[in-house]
Amino acid sequence: MIDLYTWGTPNGKKVSIMLEELGLSYTVHPINIMKDEQFAPDFLKISPNNKIPALTDADGPGGEEMALFESGAILIYLAEKCQREDLLPASGEARYKVLQWLMFQMGGVGPMFGQVHHFVKFAKQDVPYAKERYSTELKRLYGVMNTHLADNDHFAGDVFTIADIAIYPWVSRYEWHPIDLGDYPHVKRWYDMISQRESVEAGMNVPTPPA
16 A cells, blocks of 8 residues: 655645556545644654655565655656556666656756745745746756757657656646746647646646646
């Protein structure tokens, strides 16, 4: 049995999309980060960084229960657990193509888009410098994605992988971004295509529909 501890953020929705894609049974435990539930002692035992998502798997490696945090690590774990080499090849160049775009999301898209979300939508003070700094980087990252997707159906080539799963929930909040998605036609084509997957639609509604 898999237990998913999550909330309605892009990082949380990565894992619910992945679980839906794999067709795994799982129990959802909402962790309301707006009420600081991520700081509860019981959750800390699962996620030492006090962040969602986190996952426990009663049937971990060797049949032992394990706990795992960090969304990228969870995506890799689940792909390998289910031996889904379409989502993450086992070896070779194809594997590293997926991993490089996963790291692009983890090190670039996630942190930078997240800063835009904070300073544009949630910050109690207007900080023009921060808005400009992070919005400029957001636009640069959209440009990188748009150029790459001009020659690739998906981020790692022709096949849907965990790299697409990782990036999609962040792009899904494009209305929060100081951009017009139509200005990045290849990103928009990719986004519209991914949006049609049943697993993506289902996963995006866990634990609540996107805000």
